[in-house]
Amino acid sequence: MNRAALVVIDVQESFRQRPIWAYASQPDIVGQVNRLVDAARRRGDLVVWVLHAEAGTGGLFDPARGHVRLIEGLAPVEGEPTLVKTSHNAFTTTNLQQLLTLAGIREVAVCGIRTEQCVETTTRVGCDLGYEMTFVTDATVTFPIPHRDVPADASLEEILADPRTLSNEEMIARTEYALSGRFATIRTVAEVTNAVPAGV
Template structure:
């Protein structure tokens, strides 16, 4: 089994928005760095996925210079990097082809917007035949407004809902400690 760590949307675009103050894991880069270091030590593939919205004139528009990894995260030669314009990491990128060329069949997915881009990528990856894990404590999200009823769904509830929806159906739910321990020789 060849494994890839897929890091989704841990980019400056999110950190520069006012909603960053409400992110569920402000230390997300430290959490991700721990996994990236362990993946590299185990000689696994690391893939960086960054969201773009060309022409939006917002934080995800490449012309604004925020489509870059958050400070503390470092790409290396040999890593995969793709820019996406959809919620999942596959539809608008060549990520699938790059993973296939490296014979990757197992994905560990982490990143920002647990219930959106992380979950959507996990579902699609499972449908594509990958063995999928979501490292749930290496994901982050914001509280989500419920516009129809004027409420707010807390970030922790969103993360728990995502874990429940994916677990046993589309992905195995794991933790940073479990993953790091499994990658030790």
């Protein structure tokens, strides 16, 4: 029975449709996720895929728009569940906890989009539920974040030019500081994948 799981969160086409995708912190998110997935499969760990949907909104996360699907290059294999969530974390609006419990899993690694939003929130909730969480930062994506007082209709150019905008590097550092030693162990893709013997 599996003892560990990899949860891939929101690596979906919805985000690639946004202009700010050009400023993603990890342009090779598909490659990084696939490295983690390959390692998890070699270990015999459970891989769970999670998508975010906002039905009826007409936005990029509305399934009717056709973007609520994994980015090309990512694909589950038989036995790997795909869950659709409507909350920031992957637990509250899915049966993720039930799946993990039935599989006897206590260790959960997370990756995906966005670093400080759905991936971090899933990490915090997972920790509170008693899982040993691993946050694989360089297999997450974030974007420059505008100040709370910036108008909702501000252009991407205005956001990027605003000195109050948090850079990708600043957001990643803040997320790691907040999670490390409290909610999760921070690891890199290399650290996770190098722990798996090549022949396994």
